[in-house]
Structures are given as structure tokens and as C-alpha cells.
Amino acid sequence: MKKTNKRPDGRKFQKGGKPFRSGKGEGRGRMNNKKKGSVNAGLDRKVLVEPHPRFPGVYISRGKEDLLLTRNLVPGVSVYGEKRVAVDLEGMKVEYRVWNAYRSKLAAGIVCGAENIHMEPGSKVLYLGASSGTTVSHVSDIVGKDGVVYAVEFSERSGRDLINMSMKRPNIVPIIEDARYPSRYRMLVPIVDCIFSDVSQPDQTRIVALNAQYFLKEGGGVDVSIKANCVNSAVPAETVFADEVNILRKNSIRPKEQVTLEPFEKDHAMIIGRFKLSASEEKRQSSQKKD
Numbered sequence: 550m551k552k553t554n555k556r557p558d559g560r561k562f563q564k565g566g567k568p569f570r571s572g573k574g575e576g577r578g579r580m581n582n583k584k585k586g587s588v589n590a591g592l593d594r595k596v597l598v599e600p601h602p603r604f605p606g607v608y609i610s611r612g613k614e615d616l617l618l619t620r621n622l623v624p625g626v627s628v629y630g631e632k633r634v635a636v637d638l639e640g641m642k643v644e645y646r647v648w649n650a651y652r653s654k655l656a657a658g659i660v661c662g663a664e665n666i667h668m669e670p671g672s673k674v675l676y677l678g679a680s681s682g683t684t685v686s687h688v689s690d691i692v693g694k695d696g697v698v699y700a701v702e703f704s705e706r707s708g709r710d711l712i713n714m715s716m717k718r719p720n721i722v723p724i725i726e727d728a729r730y731p732s733r734y735r736m737l738v739p740i741v742d743c744i745f746s747d748v749s750q751p752d753q754t755r756i757v758a759l760n761a762q763y764f765l766k767e768g769g770g771v772d773v774s775i776k777a778n779c780v781n782s783a784v785p786a787e788t789v790f791a792d793e794v795n796i797l798r799k800n801s802i803r804p805k806e807q808v809t810l811e812p813f814e815k816d817h818a819m820i821i822g823r824f825k826l827s828a829s830e831e832k833r834q835s836s837q838k839k840d
Contacts, residue, residue: 550794550804598636598645604659605669606691608645610634617656618645619690623717628686646690650813653684654747654774657813663821664806667743667770671695675741675764677728677756678702678748681710682721688745689718696720699738703727728756731763738763743770744824749779754793758800767825771802777816786816794820801825 596612608618618634624644627633632647650656659666668674670693679685679700688698700715701724702708708725715721726734728748741764746757757773765771775793777786794804802822810817 550807596634596636598634598643601659603664604666604691606693607648607659610645610647617648617650617660619648619687620644621646622690622693622720626717628714629681629683646687648687653687654810654814654817654819655684655745655772656687657810657817658772658774658808658819658821660813661808661810661819663808663819665770665821666745666772667821668692668745672743673697673739673741674699675738675744675760676700677744677746677760679707679711679723680704680747681707682714684747685711685721686714686718689721692720694720697722699724699741701726701728701734728760731760735763740764740766741769742766743772745772745774747774749776751780753780754796755800758797758802761800761802761824765824769824771797771820771822771824773797773820774810775818775820776814777818786818790818790820797822 596610598608598610598618601607601609606619608620610616610618616634621633621644627646631649634645634647636643636645648656650660655666668688668691670691672692673696674688674692676685676688676698679702682700685698685700692698697720699722700711702711703726705725708723711721711723711725715723722737724734724737729752744757744761744765746753748756750756753775754773757771761769761771773793775790777789780789780793790807794807797804797820802824804820804822806819806821808819808821810819
């Protein structure tokens with residue numbers, strides 16, 4: 550299993566030395582006088598947007614600062630006050646949303662060097678711990694009109710935000726339920742391509758494994774964001790991560806990557822793997838990478 554605890558360019562993290570300058574929170578510092586959620590707020594209008602080299606549906610803007618983006622599924626609408634970037638593409642206006650790695654574990658994983666998030670246009674994603682939908686909205690952008698995000702959230706208050714967002718984003722299916730009991734929503738979720746989990750619970754890995762048994766296709770992707778202190782605050786973070794990896798292995802999930810999310814999240818890691826990946830399929834995938 551590959552472990553990543555450095556920047557993608559190989560250097561150690563240091564103050565001011567992040568691969569994407571996303572800023573701690575939107576609208577702070579010298580950008581305070583800009584309209585929150587406005588198009589091109591605080592950005593150079595002469596910005597170049599290019600596809601991310603590893604992740605279909607994710608983009609990078611090249612300008613005064615490099616930013617992670619997703620193409621807005623609902624142009625003209627901001628979800629949580631995020632900045633938007635409009636560019637002219639062959640005579641057509643295309644709008645992108647800035648994806649802040651300080652506000653999204655998945656974005657942090659991408660910025661910190663993840664090689665595969667198992668999501669692309671057309672994917673079906675089961676999202677556990679959807680909260681009010683900050684990251685869910687970007688996953689919605691990634692999978693597009695042909696994909697679906699099944700967003701599970703236990704909190705009724707956050708669930709209301711999800712429901713409101715799904716009214717404008719028809720590819721989001723909000724499920725207000727406890728992820729510990731997937732049998733309760735088994736009639737709503739089909740077989741999916743990927744499970745992403747941001748459930749801050751001591752047994753979060755067991756929760757992921759249980760949902761995988763219900764809904765994840767063989768060879769499907771598993772992305773688990775782990776906060777060490779939520780699992781066990783009495784031992785070092787690396788020990789917690791190693792224990793969670795072992796739990797995944799015991800539940801037919803083969804970890805392929807472990808990505809440290811610092812400096813965006815302290816004592817967090819994202820573990821990325823495959824469900825019921827046969828030895829022959831793993832060998833085939835390895836040979837494809839070599840080619």
C-alpha cells in the first residue's frame with residue numbers, strides 16, 4: 550500500500566508552500582470586500598482552466614494562484630458561498646466552482662497526492678456522513694448529469710440542507726438515516742461504483758465495510774477519511790491508521806493508498822482501496838499501469 554505524506558512535488562509541507570493555494574475559509578483577508586460566492590471574486594479574470602491530469606471531472610485553474618475546481622452543474626448558483634470562475638470555452642460561457650481543500654477532506658486528499666478517488670462522470674457514489682453537503686455538491690459536479698450521489702446523513706438539520714440542495718441538483722439523493730444500519734435504506738440505493746466516508750465515529754471503518762457488503766460492486770472503490778482522535782485519542786495517529794487498515798483488510802477491502810491530509814487537517818488520513826479485488830484483477834491493473 551502506498552503512503553503519501555508529502556506534497557505531490559516531493560517537498561515537505563511548509564508554511565506558504567501548498568500545492569494549491571485554497572485559503573483557510575472563503576472571503577478572508579484581502580478578499581473580504583468581495584461579494585461572497587460571486588463569479589471571479591478576488592481572481593484574475595485572465596485565468597486558464599485545464600482538466601486535472603488524474604481525475605476526470607476535476608479541474609485546475611492557472612492564474613495568479615492555482616486552484617482546484619469542479620464544473621458547476623447548476624451555473625449561476627453557489628452552494629455554500631464558494632467562489633466561482635467563468636471562462637469562455639469556444640464561444641460558450643462555462644462556470645466552475647472553487648474547491649477549497651480546507652473545507653473538504655476529498656479535496657485535501659486530491660491536493661495531498663491521492664492517485665485514485667474512484668469517481669468520474671457517470672459514477673454512482675454512496676457518500677456516508679454527507680453533513681450539509683459541501684463536498685457532496687462537488688461530487689455532484691464530478692459525476693455529472695449521468696451520475697448519482699446517494700448522500701447519507703443522520704442529522705435532521707444537515708439533512709434539510711441536503712434536501713434543499715437536491716431540489717436544484719437532481720443527481721443527489723438525500724437519505725436522512727444512520728449509516729450504521731444500511732438495511733434501513735437498502736431500497737433506495739442500488740449497487741454503486743464507490744463509497745466515500747467521512748463519518749467521525751470510533752467504528753467508522755466497520756460502518757464502511759458493512760455498507761460495502763450491501764451496496765458496493767466487486768472491485769469498487771473505497772475512500773475513507775479517518776480522524777485519528779475520533780477513533781482513539783490515547784494512541785499515536787499512525788497507530789490508529791494502521792489499525793483501521795487492518796480492519797478494512799479483514800472485511801474484503803484491499804487498501805491501495807494512505808494519504809496524510811496535513812496541513813489541511815491535523816491527524817487525518819484518507820485510506821483508499823478496492824472492494825473484493827481478486828488477485829487476477831489486481832495483476833491486470835498493475836500490468837496496465839506499467840504499460
